[in-house]
Amino acid sequence: MLKAIDKTRADGALRARLQQGPVWALGCMSGTSLDGVDAALIETDGDVIAGFGPTVFRPYSAAQRKTLRRALGKWQDAPEIPAAAQIVETVHHAAIAELMQTDPTPELLGFHGQTFAHDPRGRGTHQAGDGQALSQALSLPVVWDFRSADVGLGGEGAPLAPFFHHACARFIGADAPLVFLNLGGVGNVTWVDPRIERPDAVGACLAFDTGPANAPLDDLIQARRDAARDEGGELAASGVADQAMVDRFLTHPYFHRMPPKSLDRDDFPDLPGLVSDLSDADALRSLTACAAAAVARGLEHCPSPPKQVLVTGGGRHNQALMGELRARLSVPVRDIDATGLNGDMLEAQAFAYLAVRVARGMTTSAPGTTGVAAPVGGGQVSIPKAP
Numbered sequence: 211m212l213k214a215i216d217k218t219r220a221d222g223a224l225r226a227r228l229q230q231g232p233v234w235a236l237g238c239m240s241g242t243s244l245d246g247v248d249a250a251l252i253e254t255d256g257d258v259i260a261g262f263g264p265t266v267f268r269p270y271s272a273a274q275r276k277t278l279r280r281a282l283g284k285w286q287d288a289p290e291i292p293a294a295a296q297i298v299e300t301v302h303h304a305a306i307a308e309l310m311q312t313d314p315t316p317e318l319l320g321f322h323g324q325t326f327a328h329d330p331r332g333r334g335t336h337q338a339g340d341g342q343a344l345s346q347a348l349s350l351p352v353v354w355d356f357r358s359a360d361v362g363l364g365g366e367g368a369p370l371a372p373f374f375h376h377a378c379a380r381f382i383g384a385d386a387p388l389v390f391l392n393l394g395g396v397g398n399v400t401w402v403d404p405r406i407e408r409p410d411a412v413g414a415c416l417a418f419d420t421g422p423a424n425a426p427l428d429d430l431i432q433a434r435r436d437a438a439r440d441e442g443g444e445l446a447a448s449g450v451a452d453q454a455m456v457d458r459f460l461t462h463p464y465f466h467r468m469p470p471k472s473l474d475r476d477d478f479p480d481l482p483g484l485v486s487d488l489s490d491a492d493a494l495r496s497l498t499a500c501a502a503a504a505v506a507r508g509l510e511h512c513p514s515p516p517k518q519v520l521v522t523g524g525g526r527h528n529q530a531l532m533g534e535l536r537a538r539l540s541v542p543v544r545d546i547d548a549t550g551l552n553g554d555m556l557e558a559q560a561f562a563y564l565a566v567r568v569a570r571g572m573t574t575s576a577p578g579t580t581g582v583a584a585p586v587g588g589g590q591v592s593i594p595k596a597p
């Protein structure tokens with residue numbers, strides 16, 4: 211491990227509690243689609259998932275989303291950030307407060323915050339939201355700033371859900387390599403070999419962002435029809451994909467890079483222009499085909515053929531996208547909910563799981579998941595001060 215976690219940052223009481231076995235942890239995620247805050251409880255020792263608890267989703271209002279959108283691509287010092295960060299914190303606080311009224315009571319919080327900019331090989335990575343302030347406001351230990359240590363050590367800082375995907379594979383009893391495909395604003399995959407016990411062992415996980423997924427679809431329908439999304443992918447399903455446009459999209463240098471690799475939400479600024487002459491339905495269908503083609507291209511990197519692809523994230527509700535994936539992949543493509551996992555909450559659960567790993571001094575990423583030189587534990591632990 212490159213950077214030993216300073217275990218003294220998790221205070222004595224928390225450390226002692228974590229040594230005794232699984233704890234309930236709360237995780238929160240506000241993803242690149244800017245739809246809202248997911249919050250979920252899981253019980254874990256940071257290795258094995260012992261159980262899943264209640265979940266909450268708090269959407270951003272249309273006005274809040276506008277403010278958040280203005281902050282996209284912006285760094286900590288930009289004038290757009292304070293108002294956007296305030297929204298992120300307020301909506302998280304509301305979601306967490308709601309969940310803390312239910313049983314069981316969490317013993318720590320994993321707080322991802324909102325990514326506004328991600329340029330791991332340039333300016334770094336920027337997640338807004340103050341974990342220290344949240345810890346004080348909630349009187350709860352908070353693990354946050356999950357990505358910067360990995361980036362500081364040469365990694366991509368993303369994706370970070372892979373170690374949780376590895377735990378999920380074992381939770382559902384998988385006995386052969388499989389792929390978790392998250393279709394959020396951006397798409398990302400984790401190829402997992404569940405026969406290897408540790409997620410940070412060589413050959414256990416290969417992960418990377420596949421390409422744009424739902425974000426270009428949302429942006430197009432927002433711009434053309436003032437709607438937040440194409441519900442169920444219905445409009446896209448009525449269109450026809452422009453295959454020549456998809457082929458042009460696939461010439462982007464990102465697809466020639468070897469994984470691990472990661473993306474910012476708007477790393478394909480030319481994409482809307484490629485469909486500007488198409489009807490709404492054909493444009494949506496073409497962007498849908500691009501998202502699926504990017505996944506298919508990405509899966510060519512799998513170390514061995516996966517037995518199945520389990521689809522998580524909001525994009526699995528888009529039937530046009532699921533259809534495009536099934537047409538392009540030669541392995542079964544399943545909605546992850548069919549396994550008993552919750553595809554709407556997997557990322558929030560992932561940050562609860564990672565919070566426990568950080569507080570216990572365990573690793574959160576590895577060369578196969580972020581390209582970091584050696585397994586590393588990221589994240590800061592904030593302990594509320596006594597009043």
Ligand SMILES: Nc1ncnc2c1ncn2[C@@H]1O[C@H](COP(=O)(O)OP(=O)(O)OP(=O)(O)O)[C@@H](O)[C@H]1O
Nearest residue numbers: 241242243394395396424439441442523524525527
């Ligand atoms: N019923 C639906 N029909 C069509 N699209 C949907 C539906 N539900 C969610 N989506 C799409 O899924 C996306 C939200 O999914 P999710 O919450 O997994 O993304 P995210 O976590 O914000 O993004 P990321 O994983 O990139 O950080 C939105 O872009 C939304 O348009």
Ligand SMILES: CC(=O)N[C@H]1[C@@H]2OC[C@@H](O2)[C@@H](O)[C@@H]1O[C@H](C)C(=O)O
Nearest residue numbers: 242325328368369370371396398557
């Ligand atoms: C920098 C950043 O926030 N990246 C997100 C984004 O959304 C999907 C994809 O791009 C993934 O790399 C990551 O999120 C998930 C939760 C992850 O870290 O695994």
